[in-house]
Amino acid sequence: MSIFHAIVLGLVQGLTEFLPISSSGHLILAPWLFGWNDFNDIAIQKAFDTSLHLGTLIAVLFYLRADLVPYVREGIKVVVTPKKANKTVGRRAWMFVLSAVPAGIAGAIAEEWITEKLGTPAMVAISLMVFGAILIWADRQVGTRDVDTFSTRDALLIGAAQVIALNPGTSRSGITITAARKFGFSRDAAARVSFLMSVPVIGGAVLLKLAKLAKDGIPDGLLTPMIVGIIAAGISGWIAMWGMIRLLRSRSFTPFVMYRFVAGFSVLALLATSFR
Secondary structure, eight states, X not given: OOHHHHHHHHHHHHHHHHTTTOHHHHHHHHXXXXXXXXXXXXXXXXXXXXXXXHHHHHHHHHHTHHHHHHHHHHHHHHHHOGGGSOHHHHHHHHHHHHTTHHHHHHHHHHHHHHHHHSOOHHHHHHHHHHHHHHHHHHTTSOOOXXXXXXXXXXXXXXXHHHXXXXXXXXXXXXXXXXXXXXXXXXXXXXXXXXXXXXXXXHHHHHXXXXXXXXXXXXXTXXXXXXXXXXXXXXXXXXXXXXXXXXXXXXXXXXXXHHHXXXXXXXXXXXXXXXXO
């Protein structure tokens, strides 16, 4: 795998993991569009995919460090020394962990089926447009809730919505933001809820994949591209989070939805012309 390809895919992963435009969909579309064929072996593809997700995990941990430190501290306290814990913060921390359970279970059960049946360029294009339309509908709701109101009900319902993101083109951040807006969160809060929910779901997936990678070993020639991919995904992921929060202070999610429709129509047009 070339270093250039690793940089491009790392940037794609970082920028699209946290923006509501689908990282999994773009990681399918980018190689398809450019005619790249770096992964003849599914094991190599999964190993590189692990590195990209590790990069975005590092980015979100760094970006949300001020929020995560008290959540981790009080989350541990509420279990180990409940009398000394801030129970409100501690319980909310565990609610974010709970939100990862539906997608974790669904992913473990249906991983092979998802890999084999979903993720064609046409399916990605249609998903981009359909779930973009749902996002713009939800974004029209009046929302005033902040992150401090995140509840067990939110964890279960928004977490359940996250299962849909296993379909490439849906967007994990997009569907969680859509659900959060529908349940009354403000735009800024919906984005932060999505970021916080990403920590346990991405973290859990990365840990499982790293354990398998440690057992199987890194494929020959992939170590340097993996390191480059981690760096590119981490930097671009942080930029994406920072930029989206600043944008949402004055604007809606409409620019992201417009992008989804343009990208979706463009892919379908290319397919219709047999470009790929």
